[in-house]
Amino acid sequence: MSLAALALLLFVSIFLLVLYGYPVAFTLGGLSLIYALCFLDLNVLTLLPNRVMGVMENSVLLAVPLFIFMGIMLEKSGLAERMLSSMAGLFGRVRGGMAISVVVVGAMLAASTGIVGATVITMGLISLPPMLRRGYPAPLATGVIAASGTLGQIIPPSVVLVLLGSVLQVSVGSLFRAALYPSLLLVGAYIVYILLLGIVRPKKFPERDEPLPRDRKFWLNVLQSLFLPLLLILAVLGSILVGLASPTEAAGVGAAGAMLLTWTQGRLDKTTLDTVCRDTTHLTSMVFMILLGATTFSLVFRELGGDRFLVALIERSDLPEYQFLALVMVVVFIAGFFIDFIEIVFIIVPVVTPVFVAYGTDLIWLGILLGINLQTSFLSPPFGFALFYLKGVAPPEVTTGHLYRGIVPFLIIQILLLATVIFFPEWLGVR
Template sequence: MILDYLPLLLFALVFILILFGYPVAFTLGGLSVIAGLIIYDVDFFYLLSLRIFGTMHNFVLVAVPLFVFMGIMLEKSGLAESLLETMSHLFGKLRGGLAISVVIVGGMLAASTGIVGATVITMGLISLPTMLKKGYSPELATGTIASAGTLGQIIPPSVVLVLLGSVLNVSVGDLFTAALIPGLLLVVMYVLYILIVAHFKPSVAPAITQEESDVFWRTGSAKRIVHAFVLPFSLISLVLGSIFMGVASPTEAAAVGAIGAIGLTAFQKKLSFGILKNVMKETTFLTCMVFMILIGASSFSLVFRAMGGDKILADAITQANLSPNMFLVVVLLVVFVAGFFIDFIEIIFIIVPVAAPIFSVMGIDLVWIGILIALNLQTSFLTPPFGFSLFYLKGVAPPEIKTSQLYRGIIPFVIIQVVLLVMVIVFPEIVSFLPNLNNK
């Protein structure tokens, strides 16, 4: 009888050790190997080598280091700084214009880089001091930056969507297409919220002065606008356009994006051997981390399924008479809470593989599930007190910004996220419309 619960005990032990701060890859792999050796024997792990080689031959996963390289290279190019400065003047005369520019630039950086931490930190360093200097309330300023920075989780090309596509065994191109409408809806909802707040409380989101606006328009504004917009839009069009038009696979488009990012950095006169070396080092570090976790997750998945863990969960759900909708709610709640404590990579490789086969048996569209999980993770990363984006922003915020102000500022944006998540659950057509149109 006790043996029946060994898979669940293994799952609980992995989760507890991760919460205590042990490295995820080695916790997953180490515990799984120990459990496999005790219950089976060394020969059993021949299957693991086949799984690892299968992972290394996965053409889709090649997109991960390429998108990471593209994001880090663009971070070094100064593109974000140029975009924010130009946008702030374009929308500056509008109440809340500076905050709106941060949201739009966050969306554009998400479509250019797809790396949440880099976007939040970059915008925090560049725009937070400016917003505070212009008289914005700390709550609105920090809330806007943290929420705009996490748009990289859902707006393609997102590393989250690439990994979800691999784990769920669905087309990454379909996930990218499906994520486009929810991502743009989120940007629109953020902007509407800022406009409403600025209208009813003008003091928390003032417009820039006429004098500042005049200086901008007198000093080569047209050239700066073209320079700031043409470069990132060219890259976005190259990467996403080639995927949506069926010209290139996501992996091939990622390679185009990586080359394009080098070109943009060179055009900005920021490219040097030192920068290229640093970008390659950071890319190698992040890629090795992802793939070590992936190997650990493969070990865990192999042992967990061999012990009948997936059957135990499926039987438990059947006996509990959970409807597909109730099971979806349970999984989203687990993912949401897990997002407080562990990174999205671990969640994708630990929780999603356990739930995906059950969703498949229930006949639920896995592309829709992928978008819901990505939105859910994004919401989790914003939610106090453990949201990762809040920690990123707090790390670069001026000393006078209190944690309580950060928490108060983010709550309205979390509510917006939850509203969108519910909309996508109730109206799945938001996700399926573009993929269905594309497949006709």
């Protein structure tokens, strides 16, 4: 068997073991080391320490634990509840106003945290019961919450984009800038869909969403609940987009700002800080263990000639760039049913990147397409992770069938956005 065939066998073996349930980090690193010991010169492994240290010294990756800390801290602050209450009052006179409020708050939480699981669970806990009480059908309510909760995959600052920037070796700030317009278009498309549904099928919505009196106290509450999160978003995103700070520096500002916001809500105490630090350490350790395993896999795969084999295979097949792109998008979409986005970023993306480099593909554009695709896979039945998160906090009367039916329109919207970014990237400033 040739070394290139062994490289492909390594990739397939890892993928199957991950699907079977073995820990991703140890599967990536362990199986790659076994292949290296069996089929490569042992001198190859002397390259591994330098690769590992190169990863650990990458200052951009410092943004990962800082953004995770920021997201978990904001989850504990209670600001999401205040924002939802204020936005529901603001849109209360519009049919479907509560649903629009969920989309807007979900987008703001995404821009503040970038962590999908935390956003979906938070939105499910604070918005699903009141939506059901006000007469929203369960499929519509769950669809809006799940779709809004996954906006953190593509709205900067996104942990997904930070990791993609590291793997694709492109500027994270450039990815953030490129993701801005598609993410705003997606939020706008969600809102337009809800408004159109209110016109075409008004029975899906309650008559009124119990608007609050628009007095001075109401406007003061709206200002207070929205001002602090908007200030944090401006501090984090604004400093990156105008070039005042790197993503890592902005993540540090965001982490400090999240602590300050939690303190202003009276929820910053030793217990909260202990919980946030423990959860941040757990998630960060998981990400970096997978990253180190992926580094080992990448080294062995390339030494076996896997990347050169794939490039040569595509060249011999004369497959056009867009056909190969479509193939990768389908593979990533399907893989998202079964494995987490971190695993996809570190297993699949490094394998296909050399092929796109050979095509001369714009890697910033590719990163945005992968980010949107990963967000879509989070919502796709039957294994969408966002649906599992929401089902875990939903009332007993909300069934899995409700979740599956409710998410279909939003999946269609996201697929249309993905197609728009593929065929008209210049419209959105992505390419």
